[in-house]
Amino acid sequence: MMNILKQHENSTFSITEIKLVKANFFQKNNVINKDEIAINLNMGSFYSTRKDIENSIQLNLSVDIELFQEDIDKNKISIATIETIIVGIFEYKNDISEKLLPNLVSILYSYIRPIVAQFSVMAKLPPIDLPILNLSKIEVKHIEEN
Helix, strand or coil: CCCEEEEECCEEEEEEEEEEEEEEEEECCCCCCCCCCEEEEEEEEEEEECCCCCCEEEEEEEEEEEEEEECCCCCEEEEEEEEEEEEEEEEECCCCCHHHHHHHHHHHHHHHHHHHHHHHHHCCCCCCCCCCCCCCCCCCEECCCC
16 A cells, blocks of 8 residues: 655655665663663755656655763763664655655654664663654755766
8 A cells, every 4th residue: 555645736745665774783882771861863864856767756864863871970971873774765746845855754754763662672772762753844955866
């Protein structure tokens, strides 16, 4: 079943493909207290028009996460980093509106959240539940496909 998003009355998007192209977990230090793990989240996104598939774009989302704690002297101790890149191919009918791109980023981000939780559990950490974010203001840069 294909997911379809309404852009406006004359245009729709459908998800053609979603691929996790990078998923790295690096454990750095031992956990001091499993109940007090903090996260630092960095995101970046860009899209390009696909020349090989008519009326389609490729949207890339990178999410980098640092898990950290403070020691008894309030020094920041990095426990682990998680690096992910997820790519979505979206086909559209009629025109493309850049106003819809943050919604597409949100769709891709929703795929990253359970992956991060699973990584943390496999590393014997508590599940890291990434926050649900309002990405309506995220900048999605346009780049030309090579």
